[in-house]
Amino acid sequence: MPEPAFPFPEEESYTVDRDVEEIARLHGLHIREFLGKTILNLGSGSGNLQADLDAQGIDATVISIDVNAKALQEASRRQKNNRLLLADVSALPLRDESIDLAIATYSLPMWARNTDQLISFFDECKRVVKIGGKIAVYPMEINVEEHYHDPKSSEDWHALHFINKVEADELRRSPDWEPINRSKKSILYRRAGNTARMSYPGM
DSSP, X not given: OOOOSSOOOOOSOOOOOOOHHHHHHHHTOOGGGGTTOEEEEETOTTOOHHHHHHHTTOOOEEEEEESXXXXXXXXXXXXXXXXXXXXXXXXXXXXXXXXXXXXXXXXXXXXXXXXXXXXXXXXXXXXXXXXXXXXXXXXXOOOHHHHOOSGGGGTTOOOXXXXXXXXXXXXXXXXXXXXXXXXXXXXXXXXXXXXXXXXXOOO
């Protein structure tokens, strides 16, 4: 596998638990929108979204993707039903139109440090999401001083000042994508038409 374009800072302990109600609330979704869906959890870390859905009796399939192998190992110990992929968001190992909901919760800033990386993120999400499917991102920027108090861990983190232009070009101005919810901190778009990109021989 090629070296990830968006490396994640190494941490001694990396455990993230956000239940499905919190994730739905942050993205402006209702919990029932997860039912029967194939969900791509981008930057999943060690989270157990699949376990939480299972515990609530919500039949859905979660594909969890992260570039941090340690986080995915932790996730595999905590939830055996998760489909875990060590992958780079710029080349998702998934088939075109195979995902109902691509969701990124507190993870976009770790990938997107320049315009090209952000374009790659949106392009891959657009490729794998089905017609009628959705892309949900929260937050769209991160406050380094608020989230990272150690200067060494915050060197590569910043507010995404270029987000508005890229989002406009990639989603807002596309006739095939309609905004359902858009604020300073989050976006939720629905794919209304055919925006399939180059095929990728993935899962």
